[in-house]
Amino acid sequence: MKHQLRVYNSLSGKKEVFKPLTAGNVGMYVCGPTVYSNVHLGNCRTFISFDIIFRYLSYLGLKVRYVRNITDAGHLENDEDVGEDRISKKARLEKLEPMQVVQRYTLDFHAMLSKFNTLPPSIEPTATGHIIEQIEIIKAIIKAGFAYEVNGSVYFDVLEFNKKERYGKLSGRNIEDLIHNTRTLEGQSDKKNPQDFALWKKAESQHIMRWTSPWSEGFPGWHLECTAMSTKYLGQEFDIHGGGMDLKFPHHECEIAQAEVIHGKSPVNYWIHANMLTLNGKKMAKSTGNNILPNEIFTGENTMFSKAYAPPVVRFFMLQAHYRSIIDISEPALEASEKGYHRLMEALNYLGDLPTGAKGDFDLDHWQDKCHEAMDDDFNTPVLIAHLFDAVKFINSVKTGLQSIDTIQKERLIKMMESFSFDVLGLEKPLKKPIPSDHKLEQTIHLLIKLRDQARLDKNFALSDQIREELLALGIELKDTKDGTEFQFE
Numbered sequence: 001m002k003h004q005l006r007v008y009n010s011l012s013g014k015k016e017v018f019k020p021l022t023a024g025n026v027g028m029y030v031c032g033p034t035v036y037s038n039v040h041l042g043n044c045r046t047f048i049s050f051d052i053i054f055r056y057l058s059y060l061g062l063k064v065r066y067v068r069n070i071t072d073a074g075h076l077e078n079d080e081d082v083g084e085d086r087i088s089k090k091a092r093l094e095k096l097e098p099m100q101v102v103q104r105y106t107l108d109f110h111a112m113l114s115k116f117n118t119l120p121p122s123i124e125p126t127a128t129g130h131i132i133e134q135i136e137i138i139k140a141i142i143k144a145g146f147a148y149e150v151n152g153s154v155y156f157d158v159l160e161f162n163k164k165e166r167y168g169k170l171s172g173r174n175i176e177d178l179i180h181n182t183r184t185l186e187g188q189s190d191k192k193n194p195q196d197f198a199l200w201k202k203a204e205s206q207h208i209m210r211w212t213s214p215w216s217e218g219f220p221g222w223h224l225e226c227t228a229m230s231t232k233y234l235g236q237e238f239d240i241h242g243g244g245m246d247l248k249f250p251h252h253e254c255e256i257a258q259a260e261v262i263h264g265k266s267p268v269n270y271w272i273h274a275n276m277l278t279l280n281g282k283k284m285a286k287s288t289g290n291n292i293l294p295n296e297i298f299t300g301e302n303t304m305f306s307k308a309y310a311p312p313v314v315r316f317f318m319l320q321a322h323y324r325s326i327i328d329i330s331e332p333a334l335e336a337s338e339k340g341y342h343r344l345m346e347a348l349n350y351l352g353d354l355p356t357g358a359k360g361d362f363d364l365d366h367w368q369d370k371c372h373e374a375m376d377d378d379f380n381t382p383v384l385i386a387h388l389f390d391a392v393k394f395i396n397s398v399k400t401g402l403q404s405i406d407t408i409q410k411e412r413l414i415k416m417m418e419s420f421s422f423d424v425l426g427l428e429k430p431l432k433k434p435i436p437s438d439h440k441l442e443q444t445i446h447l448l449i450k451l452r453d454q455a456r457l458d459k460n461f462a463l464s465d466q467i468r469e470e471l472l473a474l475g476i477e478l479k480d481t482k483d484g485t486e487f488q489f490e
Contacts, residue, residue: 030067055426072102226255314334
């Protein structure tokens with residue numbers, strides 16, 4: 001089958017045929033986390049979405065350079081130019097060096113994405129590792145006449161840029177509305193216009209993270225780092241830029257403006273944005289208490305759900321919605337995903353033992369084409385999953401003797417099912433054979449459950465998590481219920 005991959009381009013507002021700038025190669029940049037706290041579930045959804053895109057492009061035989069940054073310089077609390085640097089604030093509150101905060105939450109980020117079985121990016125640059133590049137870009141923007149320095153800070157002149165190119169073309173906003181709806185905030189008096197954004201901020205005396213520049217001792221603006229790192233590793237023009245829907249304005253809008261000023265052309269061919277995740281029908285927010293961390297779902301140590309759900313189940317749940325759709329996480333939704341995930345894994349486990357006979361009625365070529373068509377249609381994972389369950393129905397009908405499959409078909413079906421489930425969707429391979437449930441093994445598991453219970457009482461959650469995860473790796477799943485902890489063999 002000849003593939004014609006179509007992707008939804010946020011810049012044009014429609015699906016477009018995907019044509020890499022260089023045949024056989026793809027450059028993709030995705031905005032990574034600001035590492036000042038545990039990565040939240042909504043962020044995980046975004047990175048899982050781009051993991052799917054990375055996987056499918058690679059599956060198609062394309063050589064992908066996937067760049068995802070780490071924002072370790074911090075940016076201001078409202079993502080604009082006022083407030084306190086988030087990393088500096090966390091360091092001050094916890095009496096730590098800022099880079100201790102960065103290290104702690106970078107490790108947490110990597111550990112969490114590993115639990116979700118996401119592939120690491122090709123390059124993972126940091127904002128602090130590219131201060132020189134950011135300073136050079138500021139110099140170029142000033143030289144081009146689109147930035148100005150005031151009292152040691154440098155700002156991008158949005159109104160001047162708008163005379164040349166439309167500011168707001170990605171988010172669909174126009175400058176007149178932005179001017180009309182902008183209120184003057186304290187600390188913005190240095191700007192010519194409230195819409196202007198910081199390229200460099202002079203550090204106040206209490207600001208911890210600071211660097212020397214031609215304008216002052218200070219720190220770069222948030223929007224600048226992604227322009228510096230994306231163009232350094234992917235060139236002045238590259239294929240895909242991705243991130244969460246919340247980054248479309250102002251972050252990505254500012255990136256476009258910066259790059260167009262210094263390079264004289266649009267930096268990205270396809271802008272891709274993943275939508276948000278809600279919890280029990282409401283927006284997730286720490287302030288309202290409607291919030292849950294991924295590990296709290298995995299351990300069951302939360303007040304939202306009655307039991308724990310394993311990382312592969314949560315990943316499977318997220319893939320049952322299209323990446324551009326809002327998805328709501330709730331107990332019934334996770335319960336349904338858990339049943340579906342186990343049903344799929346049981347079929348995959350049994351595939352090798354399917355009895356063969358006369359050729360059956362299952363048209364493998366047509367089924368494979370439908371799977372490819374789903375992913376070629378803007379990475380439509382829910383439709384792909386529906387096709388996988390069509391195959392599951394066939395597998396179960398062969399088990400019960402209602403249909404048959406020959407040896408060649410069986411080998412092809414195994415290869416295709418595993419390829420779509422594991423290589424494309426990134427689901428984790430199940431154990432080929434379940435661990436036998438004998439008396440001594442059960443006693444050992446109950447002993448480990450007691451040790452885990454004691455660890456939780458002692459608030460040694462690292463040990464508690466380790467016991468759960470290592471048992472899960474052996475095919476033994478712990479389930480925390482109101483009546484205690486139960487176990488089952490996967």
